[in-house]
Amino acid sequence: MSRNAELFDRACRSIPGGVNSPVRAFRSVGGTPRFVARAQGPYLWDADDKRYIDYVGSWGPAILGHAHPEVVKAVQEAAVHGLSYGAPTEGEIRIAEMLIERLPSLEMVRLVSSGTEATMTAIRLARGATGRNKIVKFEGCYHGHADSLLVKAGSGLLTFGNPTSAGVPPEFVAHTLVLDYNDTAGVQAAFAEHGKDIACVIVEPIAGNMNLVKPAPGFLEALRSECTAHGALLIFDEVMTGFRVGPQGVQGLTGIKPDLTTLAKVIGGGMPIGAFGGRADVMKHIAPLGAVYQAGTLSGNPVAVAAGIKTLELLSAPGFYDKLAAQTRKLTDGLAASARAHGIPFSADSVGGMFGIYFADQVPGGLAAVSASDIERFKVFFHAMLDEGVYFAPSAYEAGFVSSTHDDAVIGATLAAADRVFSKLAK
Ligand code: HOZ
Numbered sequence: 001m002s003r004n005a006e007l008f009d010r011a012c013r014s015i016p017g018g019v020n021s022p023v024r025a026f027r028s029v030g031g032t033p034r035f036v037a038r039a040q041g042p043y044l045w046d047a048d049d050k051r052y053i054d055y056v057g058s059w060g061p062a063i064l065g066h067a068h069p070e071v072v073k074a075v076q077e078a079a080v081h082g083l084s085y086g087a088p089t090e091g092e093i094r095i096a097e098m099l100i101e102r103l104p105s106l107e108m109v110r111l112v113s114s115g116t117e118a119t120m121t122a123i124r125l126a127r128g129a130t131g132r133n134k135i136v137k138f139e140g141c142y143h144g145h146a147d148s149l150l151v152k153a154g155s156g157l158l159t160f161g162n163p164t165s166a167g168v169p170p171e172f173v174a175h176t177l178v179l180d181y182n183d184t185a186g187v188q189a190a191f192a193e194h195g196k197d198i199a200c201v202i203v204e205p206i207a208g209n210m211n212l213v214k215p216a217p218g219f220l221e222a223l224r225s226e227c228t229a230h231g232a233l234l235i236f237d238e239v240m241t242g243f244r245v246g247p248q249g250v251q252g253l254t255g256i257k258p259d260l261t262t263l264a265k266v267i268g269g270g271m272p273i274g275a276f277g278g279r280a281d282v283m284k285h286i287a288p289l290g291a292v293y294q295a296g297t298l299s300g301n302p303v304a305v306a307a308g309i310k311t312l313e314l315l316s317a318p319g320f321y322d323k324l325a326a327q328t329r330k331l332t333d334g335l336a337a338s339a340r341a342h343g344i345p346f347s348a349d350s351v352g353g354m355f356g357i358y359f360a361d362q363v364p365g366g367l368a369a370v371s372a373s374d375i376e377r378f379k380v381f382f383h384a385m386l387d388e389g390v391y392f393a394p395s396a397y398e399a400g401f402v403s404s405t406h407d408d409a410v411i412g413a414t415l416a417a418a419d420r421v422f423s424k425l426a427k
Contacts, residue, residue, distance in 0.1 A: 002032070002047075003035070003046075003047040003048045004032050004033070004034055004035050004046055004047050004048055005032045006047075007035040007047055008033055011035075018033070019033065021156070022156040022159070023155065023159055023393070023395050023398065024394070026394045027159075028159045028379075028394065028395050028396075029378075029379045029382050029383065029394045029395065030379065030383075031383060033394075034046040034047070034050075034052070034386075034391070035047040039054065039066035039067060040065075040066050040067050041066060041067075041403070041405035042054060042065055042066075042403055042405045042407075042410045043066070044066070044391055050389065051389055052386070052389050052390060052391035053389060053391065053406075053410055053413065053414055054066070054391045055331075055355075055390070055391060055392050055393070055400040055402065055414075056392070056393050056398075056400070056401060057401035057402075057403055058270055059240075059401070060208075060240050060244055060265040060266060060354075060401050061266055061268060061269060061270045062270060062401070063243070063266050063311070063315065063324070063353055063401070063403055063404065064269070064311060064314055064315075064403060064404055064405070065403040065404060065405030065406075066270075066403075066405075068269075068311075068314070070310055070314060071269045071270070071307050071310045071311055071314070073310075074306045074307055074309070074310035075271065075303055075306055075307050077306065078091075078302050078303045078305075078306035079303050081302070082302065083301075083302070083303055084298060084301055084302065084303075085302065086297055088300070089300065089305070091300075091302055091305040091306060091309060092111060092300040094305075094309055095267070095305050095308050095309050095312070096108075096277075098309065098312050099263070099275060099277060099312075100277070102243075102247065102248060102312070103242075103248055103251065103252075103261060104248065104251070104252075104257065105236075105251055105257045105258055105259075105261055105278055105279075106261060106277040107277070107278065107279055107280035107283065108278070108280050108283035108284075109275050109276070109277030109283075110275065110276055110277065110283070110286055110299075111273065111274070111275050111299050111300040111305070112273075112274040112275065112294070112296055112299050113272050113273060113296055113298045113299060113301065113304075114144070114264060114272055114273075114274045115143075115144050115237075115262065115263075115264030115265065115274050116145050116146060116274070117144075117274050117296065118144075118239065118262035118263060118264055118274035118275055118276045119143040119144045119146065119149060119202065119235075119237055119239070119262045119276075120144060120146035120149070121276055121286075121292075121294045122200075122202070122235050122260050123135055123146070123148060123199075123200065123202065123235070124292055124293075124294070125260065125276070125282065125283075125285055125286060125292050125294075126200035126233045126235060126260065126282075127199045127200075128285050128290070128291060128292035129199075129233065129282045129285040129290075129292070130199045130200070130231065130232065130233060132196075132197050132198060132199035132232070133175040133197060133199060134175045134176075134177060134194055134197045134198045134199060135148065135175060135176055135177070135198070135199055135200050135201070135202060136177045136178075136179060136187070136190060136198060136200070136201040136202070136232075137149060137152075137176060137177070137178055137179075137201075137202050137203070138179055138180065138181040138203055138204075139152040139178055139179070139180055139367055140152070140153075140158065140181055140207060140209065140210030140213070140366070140367035140370070141153070141154055141181060141202075141203060141204045141207055141209060141237070142154035142155035142156075142158075142204070142210075143202055143204075143237050143239075143262075144239070145165070147168045147173065148175065148176050149202070150164060150168050150173075151164050151168075151173045151176050151178050152178045153165075153209075154204075154207070154210040154367075154397060155209035155210075155395075155397065155398065156395075158209070158210055158395075159395040159396075159397050159398070177190055177194065177198075180366065180367075181203075181207060181210075181213060181215075181219075181366050181367060182213075182215060182216040182365055182366050184216070184218055184219050184222040187201075187219075187222055187223060187226055188222065188226060191226045191229070191230050191232075195226075195229075195230035196231075199232060199233065200227075200232055200233040200234065200235050200260075201223050201227055201232060201233075201234055201235065202237055203220070203223060203234075203235070203236065203237065204240065204241070205220055205236045205238065205241065205249075205250035205251070205254070205256075205258075206241050206245060206250050206351055206354070208240040208241065208354060208398075208399035209240070209397065209398070209399075210366075210367045210370050210397050211356045211357075211364065211370045211396060211397050211398065211399060212349055212350070212351070212354060212355060212356025212399040212400075213356070213364060213365065213366060213367070214349065214363075214365075215254075216365060220250075220254055220256050224256050224258075227259070233259040233260055233282065234259050235258060235259065235260045235262065236250060236256075236260075236261045236262070237261075237262045238250060238251070238262060239262055239263060239264040239265055239274070240265060240354070240399070241351075241352075241354065242261070242263040242264075242265070242266060242267065243263075243267060243312070243315055244265070244266050244352055244353055244354050244401070245351045245352035245353070245354055246321050246351075246352050247315065247316075247320075247321055249261070253351070258278065259278050259279050259282060260277070260278035260279070260282060261276065261277055261278055262274070262275070262276045263275040263276070263277075266311065267311070267312065268304050268307055268308045268311075269307035269308050269311030270307060270311075271301070271304035271307040271308070272298070272304055273301070273304040273305070273307075320404065321352055321353075323404065324352060324353040324402065324403075324404055325350070325351075325352050325353065327353075327402055327404075327406050327407070327408075327411060328350040328353050328354070328355050328402040328406075329350055330408075330411050331348075331350075331355065331406070331411050331414060331415070332348035332349060332350045332357070334411065334414075334415040334418070335348050335357060335415065335418050336348045338415060338418050338419045338422050339422050341419075341422075342419075342422040342423055342425070342426040343426055344359070344422055344425055344426055345359060345360060345374065346358070346359055346360070346361075346422075347361060347362055348363070349363045353401060353402045353403065353404075354399050354400070354401055354402075355399065355400045355402065356399055356400070357378075357392070357400065358370065358373045358396075359373050359374035359375070359377045359396075360372065360373035360374065370396070370397065373396065375396045377425065378396040380425060381421060381422075381425060382394060384421040384424065384425070385417060385418065385421055388417035388418075388420065388421060389417065390414050390417050390418070
């Protein structure tokens with residue numbers, strides 16, 4: 001029995017499903033999850049000491065590659081001064097200032113410990129600031145696991161074919177309107193009917209939790225104009241896309257200014273952190289200035305903040321995002337060319353350091369198209385690539401991530417492996 005299998009057996013005795021986050025269990029692709037022993041740059045090593053080129057990157061944070069020496073040093077230096085104080089620090093001001101400098105829509109920021117906390121609190125803030133109850137979300141978008149957002153959600157819920165969680169009383173989601181992503185007419189109709197009751201629209205401005213799905217032309221613009229016209233707040237959930245698709249997230253790529261933005265993943269450089277921020281007049285509703293409550297013992301944790309500051313500094317290197325986007329594009333173009341050369345219906349897309357691969361002729365424009373792709377073939381591809389030492393996300397509904405350490409040799413090795421796999425799949 002492999003050490004991965006032994007660990008999985010043991011994990012299943014003490015942890016539900018053997019994992020602390022469902023997609024990691026490999027249930028939708030089958031087989032044994034790889035237990036990670038260590039990671040460096042673009043590589044992971046499992047418990048059997050097999051090396052993999054990693055395209056999960058901790059689901060986004062590892063944009064500089066694993067264990068970047070300067071980020072590790074920042075963490076070590078912070079840790080010797082204490083791991084948590086539950087009192088304010090100068091580092092928190094520094095990272096807030098860095099986020100505000102970088103994202104033009106941010107006037108004030110509050111730090112929390114995860115993306116889920118960021119989105120959950122942003123929704124509460126939007127309701128508190130507007131005095132309204134209804135929220136709009138889109139099918140296939142995942143905004144963490146707060147009750148009111150677990151309706152027709154993406155990511156692990158889609159992976160397991162049950163996009164609405166058990167344990168959420170219908171009353172808790174009675175105020176959540178779920179619309180189709182990229183359906184501008186649907187948004188206009190919802191505002192025509194409920195406009196005066198809608199507190200906010202929350203959206204992944206490039207979706208990454210139903211695989212990668214880009215917004216259709218005019219969709220985000222329509223969200224902005226409908227929110228403005230009806231006095232609702234527009235929340236960009238940039239937990240995944242923030243500092244990942246470009247230096248200013250999707251708001252920088254599109255020029256659309258949300259009222260609130262949620263962040264996590266990259267801004268912690270691999271440590272647990274989240275943040276929400278936006279218009280000062282809205283942020284002033286948060287306690288202790290206002291009546292909307294949010295708190296956390298580990299909010300603004302000094303070690304996580306140190307990792308985040310160093311990561312954001314390193315991301316400011318000239319040309320960083322151009323290089324990252326070019327490497328990612330090399331991967332997706334190479335995969336698509338290779339699959340097609342073997343006659344396999346396949347497409348791929350990317351933005352910055354984030355990508356999607358689909359066993360479908362066309363890049364999907366929404367959840368229905370992702371679900372209609374050949375998911376059975378994805379599973380075979382996933383395992384064959386794993387055997388080749390390449391670790392893609394274990395679900396056809398997750399996006400992939402490239403780091404600045406995925407150089408030409410790493411991408412080249414991936415494409416060579418993929419070519420062998422596509423050649424077998426074609427037979
Ligand atoms: N479904 C999560 C990413 N979109 C997985 C997170 C994790 O397992 O760490």
